[in-house]
Amino acid sequence: MSEASATSTQADGAEAASLPWLQLSAWSVLYFIARNIAALVGNFWTLVPVVYVGVQSGAAIVVGIVSVLLAGIVAFAFLQYRFFRYRLTGKQVEVRQGVLSRRATSLEFGRVQNVNIELPFYYRPLRLVTLKIDSAGSSGDEVDLSALTGAAAASIRAQIVAGRQSDVVGDGDTTNEGDGTGDLLITRSNVDLIIHGLTNNRAWIVAGGALALLGQAGDRLDNLIANQVAALGDQATAALAEQSLVIVALVVVGLVLLVVAFMSLLSVLGSILSYYDFRLYGSSDRLTVQRGLLVRRETNLRKSRVQVVVSDESWLDRAFARRNLVYEQLRQASGDGAGSGRDESRAVVPSVNASQLLSLSREIGPLPNTEALTYQGVNVRQFLKSLLKLAALNAAIVLLALALGAAAGWLVAGSVLLWLLVAPLCWLAWKRWGLALTSDYLVVRRGIIGVSYYTVPVHKLQKVRLSRSWLMGRNDLLHVTFTVASRALTVPMFAGESARLCADLMLARVESERRSWM
Amino acid sequence: MEFLNDPIELDNLPRARSLPTQPIEAAHAWLGLGIRWLLAAAMLTAAFVVSKIGLRADSDVSLPWIMVAVAAGLFLLGVTTWLHRRSIRYGLRAHDFLLAKGVLWRSETVQPLCRVQHVQIEQGPIEKRLDLASLALYSAGTGAASFQVPGLRKADAEQMRSVVLAYTEPDSA
Numbered sequence: 084m085s086e087a088s089a090t091s092t093q094a095d096g097a098e099a100a101s102l103p104w105l106q107l108s109a110w111s112v113l114y115f116i117a118r119n120i121a122a123l124v125g126n127f128w129t130l131v132p133v134v135y136v137g138v139q140s141g142a143a144i145v146v147g148i149v150s151v152l153l154a155g156i157v158a159f160a161f162l163q164y165r166f167f168r169y170r171l172t173g174k175q176v177e178v179r180q181g182v183l184s185r186r187a188t189s190l191e192f193g194r195v196q197n198v199n200i201e202l203p204f205y206y207r208p209l210r211l212v213t214l215k216i217d218s219a220g221s222s223g224d225e226v227d228l229s230a231l232t233g234a235a236a237a238s239i240r241a242q243i244v245a246g247r248q249s250d251v252v253g254d255g256d257t258t259n260e261g262d263g264t265g266d267l268l269i270t271r272s273n274v275d276l277i278i279h280g281l282t283n284n285r286a287w288i289v290a291g292g293a294l295a296l297l298g299q300a301g302d303r304l305d306n307l308i309a310n311q312v313a314a315l316g317d318q319a320t321a322a323l324a325e326q327s328l329v330i331v332a333l334v335v336v337g338l339v340l341l342v343v344a345f346m347s348l349l350s351v352l353g354s355i356l357s358y359y360d361f362r363l364y365g366s367s368d369r370l371t372v373q374r375g376l377l378v379r380r381e382t383n384l385r386k387s388r389v390q391v392v393v394s395d396e397s398w399l400d401r402a403f404a405r406r407n408l409v410y411e412q413l414r415q416a417s418g419d420g421a422g423s424g425r426d427e428s429r430a431v432v433p434s435v436n437a438s439q440l441l442s443l444s445r446e447i448g449p450l451p452n453t454e455a456l457t458y459q460g461v462n463v464r465q466f467l468k469s470l471l472k473l474a475a476l477n478a479a480i481v482l483l484a485l486a487l488g489a490a491a492g493w494l495v496a497g498s499v500l501l502w503l504l505v506a507p508l509c510w511l512a513w514k515r516w517g518l519a520l521t522s523d524y525l526v527v528r529r530g531i532i533g534v535s536y537y538t539v540p541v542h543k544l545q546k547v548r549l550s551r552s553w554l555m556g557r558n559d560l561l562h563v564t565f566t567v568a569s570r571a572l573t574v575p576m577f578a579g580e581s582a583r584l585c586a587d588l589m590l591a592r593v594e595s596e597r598r599s600w601m
Numbered sequence: 602m603e604f605l606n607d608p609i610e611l612d613n614l615p616r617a618r619s620l621p622t623q624p625i626e627a628a629h630a631w632l633g634l635g636i637r638w639l640l641a642a643a644m645l646t647a648a649f650v651v652s653k654i655g656l657r658a659d660s661d662v663s664l665p666w667i668m669v670a671v672a673a674g675l676f677l678l679g680v681t682t683w684l685h686r687r688s689i690r691y692g693l694r695a696h697d698f699l700l701a702k703g704v705l706w707r708s709e710t711v712q713p714l715c716r717v718q719h720v721q722i723e724q725g726p727i728e729k730r731l732d733l734a735s736l737a738l739y740s741a742g743t744g745a746a747s748f749q750v751p752g753l754r755k756a757d758a759e760q761m762r763s764v765v766l767a768y769t770e771p772d773s774a
Contacts, residue, residue, distance in 0.1 A: 413741055545716045545740045546748065550708030568741040587616050590711055594696035597715045600741065 104168040104179070107230055111167070113205050114213055114229030115160035123156070169228060171242060176216060178226050190226055192246030194218050196388065196412060196428075200236050202379035212236045216243065240383070244369075265366025268443060271433055276358050279434040280351030282399035283407065358433050365446050370410065372430050384430055388412050388601055390543050390569040392444045394453060396533035405434040408443050411569035413601075428569065444538065451521050453536035458517025458528050462560050465576040466513035473505055508532075518563075518574050520585055525565060527572045543567050543600040544593050547586045551579075565589070568600060617711050620699055622692035628731050629752025630686035636727075637679030644672035691750050693761060696768075698738060700750055712748045714768040716740045722758050734758040738765065 162182045169178045175191045197217040206212060214236040216226040228239070271279075279285070359376035365386075372382040393409040400406055410430045432443060437454060444450045480501070481494050508531055517528035520541075527537045548564040555561065559579035563586065565572045574582075648668035689702040701709045717738045724734040735751040736758045753761070 544713070546710060546712045548708055548710040550703070550706065553705040553707075556707070566740075583616070583618055584611075584614075586711065587614055590617065590697060590713060591614055593713045594715060600716065 102170050102172060104170050107164060107167055107169070107228065108211070109164065109230075110206070110209060110211055111230035112157075112160050112164045114203070114227070115163040116156055117203065117205060119156045119160055123152075169226075171239065174246060176226055176239075176243070188226060190216060190218050192243050195243055196384075198240045198243055198383050200233075200240065200381040202375075202381075204377045206230070214239055244383075264364040264371040265369065266364060268363045268365045268370075268446065269361075269432060269435065269439060270363075271358060271361035273355065273359075275434050276354045276361070277351050278403050278405060279358065279407075280354030281347055282397055282403055282405060282434065283350070283354070284346070285350045285353035285357065354433065358431075361433065363432055363443070370430065370446060372432075382430055384410060384412055386447050387599075389447050390539070390567045390600070391572075392447055392450060392538045394440055394444070394536040394538075396530065396535055398532035400434070401533045403434070404436060406437065406440050408432040408435055408440050410447070413568040414570065448540065449523070450538050451519075451524055451526065453519075453526050453528070453538060456519040456521070456526060458519045458526075459578070459581055461513065461516040461574060462558070462576040462578065463513070464555075464558065464560065465516065466510055468576070469509040469512065470506065473502070473509060477501055516574060516576075518577065518581075518585065520588065525585075525589065527565075527574055537570075537572055539565065539567050539572065541589050541592045542596055542598045544589050545600070547590065549582055549586060615694070617697075617699055617709070620692045620694060622690035622699060622701060624687070625689045625691065625750065625752035626733060626754060627687070629733055630683045632727065632731060632733070633682040633686050634679045637675050637682060641672040641675035641679065644668055644675060648672065686752060689750075689752065693764065698748070698750075698761075698765070700748065710748060712738055712740065714765055717765055717769055720762045720765050722755075722762060724755065736761055 159182065163180070166182050166185075167178070167180045169176065171177075174193075175189050177187070177189045179185065179187050195216055195218060197215075199215040199217070201213045201215060203213060209230075210233065211230045212233050213227060213229040214231055216228075218225060228236070231239070356376050358374050360374065362373040364371040364373075368386055370384050370386060372380070372384075374380055389410045389412060391409075391411040393407075393411060395407045395409060396405075408431070410432075412428045414428045435443065441450075441452055477498055481498060484494055484497070512529075512531045515528060515530040515534055519526045519528070523541055525539045525541055525544075527539075529535055529537075545566045545568060547566070549561045550564070551561050555576065560576045561579045561582040563574045563577050563582045645668075648665040651668065652665040684704050685702065688704050688707075689700070691701070692699040696715070697711050697713045699709065699711050701707065717740055719739050721737045721739070722734050723737060728734060732755050733751075734753055734755045735749055736753055737750075738748040740748070750758075750761075
């Protein structure tokens with residue numbers, strides 16, 4: 084693939100050529116079937132004709148088509164299994180796969196970012212696992228080895244980890260601890276996960292698939308639902324017209340509460356599905372996360388590859404005094420879709436309290452206590468700018484309402500309500516903005532009601548950008564953007580002299596030390 | 602872990618702002634202007650032709666005016682492109698690359714050379730005629746990771762590329 088791996092293949096070619104190619108267990112057919120079905124459902128529009136034909140001409144045809152499709156998937160999965168070969172040389176894992184077009188991948192251990200062991204539900208009774216090897220290079224370089232026994236997967240992972248460590252000379256202590264996952268740092272109980280589900284919207288985990296299906300269904304279904312809803316709406320308005328305003332308000336509030344309750348339930352369900360029996364282990368150089376109810380996932384990340392430590396607090400988190408801790412690694416420029424669930428570039432520790440967050444964040448290094456630092460805030464013009472935007476929005480709404488023939492009284496009431504609700508939030512958002520630079524870490528604070536902190540080791544800075552509009556120039560204000568491998572952090576309307584000083588200090592650190600960001 | 606907290610001598614801190622920068626080739630700005638004005642002229646001609654010969658029988662008289670408006674837009678776009686490209690300045694220090702651009706919205710980006718993953722020189726067919734090239738530096742990170750300096754003489758671009766490569770080589774070994 085890349086030049087680096089090509090040359091190294093030639094270098095140890097003589098040794099590697101003698102190694103035999105291995106085949107996966109026949110059970111891997113299950114994995115290929117699951118992957119094909121997931122791919123098919125992911126591209127749901129390909130199924131639209133089937134649904135359409137089915138609706139047109141009865142269930143028998145649907146059963147026929149579905150069984151043909153399934154038979155095709157199974158046959159294809161069998162071929163995929165037959166054509167899949169892999170081997171591990173001392174330095175890299177090589178895979179040859181593909182039925183119609185052959186594909187050869189060689190992934191050097193040094194370029195491996197994560198090695199994850201997954202226990203999908205269909206392998207539960209068999210006690211088999213899928214080993215997922217993520218590359219630090221381009222996406223599409225990942226290698227999945229399915230239907231391995233737990234011991235085999237652990238041994239392959241140990242080989243990769245050992246290979247990686249021998250690759251990096253003088254990178255911290257080189258104690259090779261084999262497969263040991265290290266000390267148990269934290270677990271999350273079901274209560275924690277319920278709190279996590281309530282405070283963070285994890286409903287998409289459950290609803291994502293369902294919504295995708297609904298959203299792409301044909302006009303027929305749309306019309307059907309629209310007609311039903313319209314009929315229901317007519318009945319409801321007719322019934323409500325006879326009631327007093329209080330009753331109407333109560334019904335609306337009740338409906339909203341119902342929707343919120345339903346979404347919360349979904350969210351709690353999603354939280355438990357993805358984080359059930361959460362365990363975080365830490366060794367001298369690695370963190371290991373185990374989680375999941377239906378699909379048990381084990382994610383490994385190297386501490387040295389963490390780019391940003393995020394303390395994320397939503398407004399409901401604030402009520403429960405919890406935060407989410409996120410370890411962010413290199414994010415690939417073009418991933419295979421955010422919703423694919425394959426985003427192993429970040430590890431989330433759900434709903435921890437402040438002291439847990441501090442001790443867990445210090446697994447990465449001597450991070451400052453972000454909540455105790457003093458921050459330099461941003462200029463008040465940031466607040467004024469958001470008020471101006473609000474005014475523009477308000478004007479647009481008023482004009483639209485006037486065009487639709489709304490009464491002046493309602494417009495005034497609506498505008499006042501909008502300002503009373505949103506202006507304080509703008510003020511809060513402005514107060515939250517802040518930047519602190521310690522000797523080793525840059526911390527950016529932001530948020531509206533909940534406060535989030537982004538802690539970046541100074542030596543991991545990739546580049547820095549200072550920008551301003553012509554109005555900002557007159558007051559010497561700058562937007563500062565710090566780019567690291569996992570994200571870009573922007574602080575708006577910052578005092579120009581401080582921004583330049585901060586940028587120059589960080590650049591001097593990066594350029595004089597020239598430490599690796601990996 | 603060894604902890605050092607040396608006092609930082611702010612007077613000796615290298616400041617990016619004091620770095621002398623130089624503009625890119627003016628030909629790049631004129632090229633941008635030329636292409637857009639040519640398109641505008643073509644659009645005007647087309648509008649003229651349409652108004653003379655075609656569609657008069659239909660009531661669709663607004664079509665030529667839409668084309669004239671598009672031509673005016675292209676004309677203005679040519680001017681702003683020229684202004685924007687004339688504002689681009691770059692500077693190379695021992696350890697980093699600075700790029701400043703923008704007229705009303707100005708930005709300055711500093712790319713440390715030790716973070717550059719690969720370098721690319723790009724040259725379109727017309728740029729080749731004018732001996733222009735653009736130099737792109739890629740670092741790790743999200744989509745906005747590229748750092749592009751357009752409108753360089755090909756030889757200059759190649760020279761800067763070799764500087765960047767020479768810098769990154771001992772590091773990556």
